[in-house]
Amino acid sequence: MTTPQRDKARRILKDAKLYCTEARIAILQVLMQAARPLRQDQIAERVAGFQPAIRGRNALDTKNALNKVTVYRTLESLIEVSLVHRAFTYQRAWHFELADHCTEHQCNPHFTCTNCGVTHCLTDILLPMAKVSQKGFIVNRQQVRLEGLCPACA
Amino acid sequence: MTTPQRDKARRILKDAKLYCTEARIAILQVLMQAARPLRQDQIAERVAGFQPAIRGRNALDTKNALNKVTVYRTLESLIEVSLVHRAFTYQRAWHFELADHCTEHQCNPHFTCTNCGVTHCLTDILLPMAKVSQKGFIVNRQQVRLEGLCPACA
DNA sequence: CAGGATTTGCAACGGAGTTGCAGATTTTTT
DNA sequence: AAAAAATCTGCAACTCCGTTGCAAATCCTG
Ligand SMILES: [Zn+2]
Ligand SMILES: [Zn+2]
Ligand SMILES: [Zn+2]
Ligand SMILES: [Zn+2]
Numbered sequence: 001m002t003t004p005q006r007d008k009a010r011r012i013l014k015d016a017k018l019y020c021t022e023a024r025i026a027i028l029q030v031l032m033q034a035a036r037p038l039r040q041d042q043i044a045e046r047v048a049g050f051q052p053a054i055r056g057r058n059a060l061d062t063k064n065a066l067n068k069v070t071v072y073r074t075l076e077s078l079i080e081v082s083l084v085h086r087a088f089t090y091q092r093a094w095h096f097e098l099a100d101h102c103t104e105h106q107c108n109p110h111f112t113c114t115n116c117g118v119t120h121c122l123t124d125i126l127l128p129m130a131k132v133s134q135k136g137f138i139v140n141r142q143q144v145r146l147e148g149l150c151p152a153c154a
Numbered sequence: 155m156t157t158p159q160r161d162k163a164r165r166i167l168k169d170a171k172l173y174c175t176e177a178r179i180a181i182l183q184v185l186m187q188a189a190r191p192l193r194q195d196q197i198a199e200r201v202a203g204f205q206p207a208i209r210g211r212n213a214l215d216t217k218n219a220l221n222k223v224t225v226y227r228t229l230e231s232l233i234e235v236s237l238v239h240r241a242f243t244y245q246r247a248w249h250f251e252l253a254d255h256c257t258e259h260q261c262n263p264h265f266t267c268t269n270c271g272v273t274h275c276l277t278d279i280l281l282p283m284a285k286v287s288q289k290g291f292i293v294n295r296q297q298v299r300l301e302g303l304c305p306a307c308a
Numbered sequence: 309c310a311g312g313a314t315t316t317g318c319a320a321c322g323g324a325g326t327t328g329c330a331g332a333t334t335t336t337t338t
Numbered sequence: 339a340a341a342a343a344a345t346c347t348g349c350a351a352c353t354c355c356g357t358t359g360c361a362a363a364t365c366c367t368g
Binding site (some may be wrong): 089092109111114120122125127128130131132135136137138139140141142143144145146147148149150151154 | 243246263265268274276279281282284285286289290291292293294295296297298299300301302303304305308
Binding site (some may be wrong): 173175177178220221222223224227228231246 | 344345346347348349355356
């Protein structure tokens with residue numbers, strides 16, 4: 001029950017001076033495997049599904065699921081040490097992703113299809129930063145959201 | 155009980171083929187006077203304060219307040235005809251503003267100060283549109299959010 | 309392995325948003 | 339102007355994600 005990815009997660013947590021708990025290890029792994037930002041309930045769902053069966057239980061056993069409060073607080077701690085970002089809210093729910101998807105002052109743009117609802121990370125595109133410093137604003141982070149039709153729905 | 159602004163609101167509603175109800179007239183006026191996007195409860199609050207007597211009641215009567223469901227559905231109808239936009243969500247609440255603050259494919263960028271929480275409309279700044287059309291995406295709307303310190307807090 | 313620090317789960321709460329429906333308001337027709 | 343049709347409004351009740359308090363479980367250090 002030790003994989004390269006799992007070891008990597010432990011290492012990351014140790015470097016961040018966080019307790020290496022099962023919840024944090026599992027959630028980190030889920031986010032490392034995710035192709036797009038995930039809601040808390042999606043994260044919980046994936047943890048339950050992908051977890052290599054505790055004590056011989058079937059992987060789909062719901063007992064592998066994390067409590068939603070644990071997911072909530074785990075994400076808070078990961079955000080605190082800048083390992084994770086809140087990417088955006090969609091339908092009143094935050095979507096989370098690893099912070100290493102982002103540059104220091106700008107997260108990758110996110111495109112949400114208004115037809116199928118799927119969100120795509122545009123990791124290879126960055127807009128120039130808005131020039132507002134001469135007005136006295138100090139920008140720490142710029143976020144771009146796009147809305148429209150995805151290739152599949154166009 | 156007829157002002158130029160009120161007449162303008164009625165005219166806009168008529169052009170949009172919407173019923174000229176007191177709620178719509180009042181909310182439109184509030185948004186016309188707003189310097190930044192407002193939450194539904196802030197809109198209700200301002201309607202209650204500034205209203206020149208809804209339904210013949212005294213202007214100071216707190217009963218001038220609109221029910222939150224009415225605010226909600228009024229905004230929905232105004233969005234439906236593209237008079238109003240949902241600008242962004244902050245702390246789980248949508249913030250609304252007149253759509254004429256925006257160009258066809260891009261709303262004005264919004265800057266939120268992480269220290270004092272105040273949001274500023276950067277109406278004189280527009281970022282270039284992300285070029286994603288060659289990937290098959292059709293962009294209807296681009297939104298930019300900025301976070302950092304405002305001039306007062308810097 | 310013991311002891312203190314931290315995290316987890318449960319239950320209960322909070323608040324913006326949402327819906328059904330009866331009665332009120334606005335518009336259209338007569 | 340009155341009646342009829344269309345639409346809107348308010349109330350109450352509900353959903354859902356996020357949030358908090360607290361006791362039990364887990365994790366780290368010595
Ligand atoms: Zn699509
Ligand atoms: Zn992303
Ligand atoms: Zn400020
Ligand atoms: Zn604005």
